Amino acid sequence: MSILPQALLCSVNKHRADRHKVTWDGVHYVGKCEGCGAEVYRIAPKQWRLLGPQ
Ligand SMILES: [Zn+2]
Structure with a gap:
């Protein structure tokens, strides 16, 4: 588990989706x-x- 806020991870293109x-x-x-x-x-x-496209 990460202690970093997800929003911070998003800013470096490390997104997370709910797999359910x-x-x-x-x-x-x-x-x-x-x-x-x-x-x-x-x-x-x-x-x-x-x-x-990015
Ligand atoms: Zn994101």
Whole structure:
């Protein structure tokens, strides 16, 4: 577990989504980041990235 606020992690592109609320789009798990509300997808366990072009 991390003691850093999620909002701080979001600022360095380390998002976190509630895995109980994500959906499978056929390629990745997709959901909303709990820290910033952005659409994110999972690239690896506990690693989420912003969805769409950056
Ligand atoms: Zn975030």
